[in-house]
Amino acid sequence: MNSIKFLYAAYIATWLIHGLYLGSLVRRYGRLRQQMKDLGKGK
Amino acid sequence: MKRAFPILAVLTVLFLAYAFYQALWVAPTDALQGDVYRIIYYHVPSAWTAFLLFFINFIASVQYLANARPSTARAAKWIVIAIGIVGFVAPFIPQVRQQLPTGMYPSSVATTFLIITTLYFVIGKYFVDQDLDVLAVTTAEVGVVFCSIVLVTGPIWARPVWGIWWAPGDIRLASTLVLWLIYVSYLVLRRFSDSAQTQKLAAVLAVFGALDVPLVYFSIWFFRTQHPQPVIGGGGSMDPRMLHVLLISWMAFLSFAFLVCWSRYRLEKLRREVEEAEALESLMETSATFSAGKVPFSQGSK
Numbered sequence: 654m655n656s657i658k659f660l661y662a663a664y665i666a667t668w669l670i671h672g673l674y675l676g677s678l679v680r681r682y683g684r685l686r687q688q689m690k691d692l693g694k695g696k
Numbered sequence: 697m698k699r700a701f702p703i704l705a706v707l708t709v710l711f712l713a714y715a716f717y718q719a720l721w722v723a724p725t726d727a728l729q730g731d732v733y734r735i736i737y738y739h740v741p742s743a744w745t746a747f748l749l750f751f752i753n754f755i756a757s758v759q760y761l762a763n764a765r766p767s768t769a770r771a772a773k774w775i776v777i778a779i780g781i782v783g784f785v786a787p788f789i790p791q792v793r794q795q796l797p798t799g800m801y802p803s804s805v806a807t808t809f810l811i812i813t814t815l816y817f818v819i820g821k822y823f824v825d826q827d828l829d830v831l832a833v834t835t836a837e838v839g840v841v842f843c844s845i846v847l848v849t850g851p852i853w854a855r856p857v858w859g860i861w862w863a864p865g866d867i868r869l870a871s872t873l874v875l876w877l878i879y880v881s882y883l884v885l886r887r888f889s890d891s892a893q894t895q896k897l898a899a900v901l902a903v904f905g906a907l908d909v910p911l912v913y914f915s916i917w918f919f920r921t922q923h924p925q926p927v928i929g930g931g932g933s934m935d936p937r938m939l940h941v942l943l944i945s946w947m948a949f950l951s952f953a954f955l956v957c958w959s960r961y962r963l964e965k966l967r968r969e970v971e972e973a974e975a976l977e978s979l980m981e982t983s984a985t986f987s988a989g990k991v992p993f994s995q996g997s998k
Contacts, residue, residue, distance in 0.1 A: 656732035656856035663735040663849040667742070670848065671952075674841045678959055685963070688970050692977065 701958065708951045715941075715948035723941040735853040736938075741946035742845040743872075745953045747909055749839030750879065751812075754906035755819050756832040757899035763825065764896075776816045783809025797917040826968070829895050832902060833886055834960045836879050838953055843876045858922060868923040871912045878905035 719737035726733035762772035786792045787802035796802065823831050850869070851861040863869055882901050886894060916923050934942075 656730055659852050659856045660732050660734055663738060663852040666848045666852065667738045667845050670841060670845050674838075675956070678956075678963060681963055681967075685966055685970055688974070692970065692973055 701955075704951070705955055708948070708955055711948040711951055715945040718941045718944050723938050724935060726938075729857055732853065732856050735849055737942060737945040739846060739849040739853060740942060741949040742842045742849070744946055745949050746839045746842035746846060747913065748950075749835040749842065749953065749957070750875070750906060750909050752815070752819065753832050753835040753839060753879075753902050754909075755816050756823065756828045756835065757902035757906075759816070759820055759823070760828040760832060760899045761896065761903070763828070773817075773820075776813055780809055780813030783812070797914075800917065829899070830961060830964045830968070832899065833883075833964060834957050836882050836902065837960060838957050840876065840879045840883060841956075842949075842953065843872070843879065846872060847876055863922040866922045867915045868912065871908060871915055875905070875908045875912055878908060 715737070719734055723734065723737070725731055758772065759769075762768045784806045787796065787805040793802050796805065819828070819831070850872075854863070855861050878901070882898055882905060885901060886898050889897070891897075
């Protein structure tokens, strides 16, 4: 059974989803940091 | 605490690498499925982690709703204690024990109820008021990520083994998809509604959504389904070496989920602080405009 490609696909998909989510967290942190900087400038 | 995070992150990466090595090279090959069965080491731990996160979301939501009034908080505590005692004792009563499905042990049911009760009080001790809401949104979001992995890896595994990507009408698959949809709608509600009641509405939705978790988990006991029997305590048999690797993999994913939740929790707290600071700043600007004798809002001329 040539099923090894399914195994690799499942493992890659798992880390792709985790990677995308972690990327979204980093982006949101960056946006917040910018907002905090803007708040600091306003004072 | 600042130092703990990077240390834990490094340990988790090492743990995940170890679990990966165990899953691909140490665990024995399945006699029927061949190597493709190794998807189990990502599919099942992701499902267990998602269930746990949704369950924590449920407890946080119940506490958030119950804490609105001291009397309901007290009542909720006693209800949880009563459920804990009944759930712990009942499985050992012969009449109840006979009703348990094959492979479900009274001790595991009792332990589950003990863990549920303990978790309720532990969360209640360390999280109060808005922190409960932050915990709820954190666990829902990370839970959806893990549930997405279950829904993606499941069909990838099903294709070579069952010959189909998806079994329409299968209760396990359908209820998992419904569970995912419920929590996605929970997140959409939180993202796009800015009503003062959003947190309460989301908490109510989470309580109803959590009812689907036992349905997903126990569906393979109570309904005829394409999905295999549970690997632990469900009458299915698994090679102890495979089970060992499965537990290692789950522990690794649990540590990873803990770290991700930690980051998401901090992010949510920070976001709320920034929102409060922005609101305060605009309030101060408005009051400064007023005290300078200017009218801040345009008024229609009569």
